[in-house]
Amino acid sequence: MGRTRAWAEHTAWGAVAMLAGLDADWLGATQTSRLRQSLRELTEVDELLTRTRDRAQVHTFEAHRAALPQLRQVVALSNTRTLGLTDAVDASRDGYLAASDLDNVSRDLSLRADPAGPVTLRVTGFDFEQVRALVDTSVVAALDAATSTDPRVRGVGHRVLAESLEAYR
Structure with missing residues (x-):
């Protein structure tokens, strides 16, 4: 068995939309049909994670606590409450940012690249x-x-994704 390839960014976001029951109107008819078929054939959460990994590039940073409220204003935060999880109450942040904004945000908020940093920015074009x-x-x-x-x-995420794949079939 060969390595599973990741979908292109717009295709990965299309898969997210379809699994969420939304239209992926940025995809053409043929691409939509192929993606629907691929999603119906997916049975493993890990394969879905591999396929959708290029929806965003993950960057981690260290940030001063004064920057955290400002970060909340500029990033789109995942809604973990939909999974029955509470929002982080520590100094961590995990959210999505437009690729065109990364340099300005990291400069303006004095973010310092740090692989173990508490700030995760999922950057997408x-x-x-x-x-x-x-x-x-x-x-x-x-x-x-x-x-x-x-x-x-991680277990909650896997369970919800397995349920989403099952419901999509």
Whole structure:
């Protein structure tokens, strides 16, 4: 068996939309049909995670606590409450940011790249208005949760994604 290829960014966001029961009107008819078929054939959450990994590039940063409220204003935060999880109350932030804004935000808020940093920015070049609409869905929250370092959160993400795939079939 060969390696599973990730979908292109716009296709990955299309899969998110479809699993969330929304239209992916940025995809053509043929691409939509192929993606529907692929989603129906997916049975493993890990394969879905691999396929959708290029929806955004993950960057981690260290940030001063004074920057955290400002970050909340500029990033689209996953809605973990849709998974039955509470929002983080510590100094961590995890959200989506338009690729065109990364340099300005990191400079203006004095973010410092740090692989173990508490700030995770999922940077995407896809139409950010579409991203904002999709980030509020349980599918995006589950995709993000399924890659968490916290085993409990990761388990919740896997369970929700498995349920989403099953419901889509």
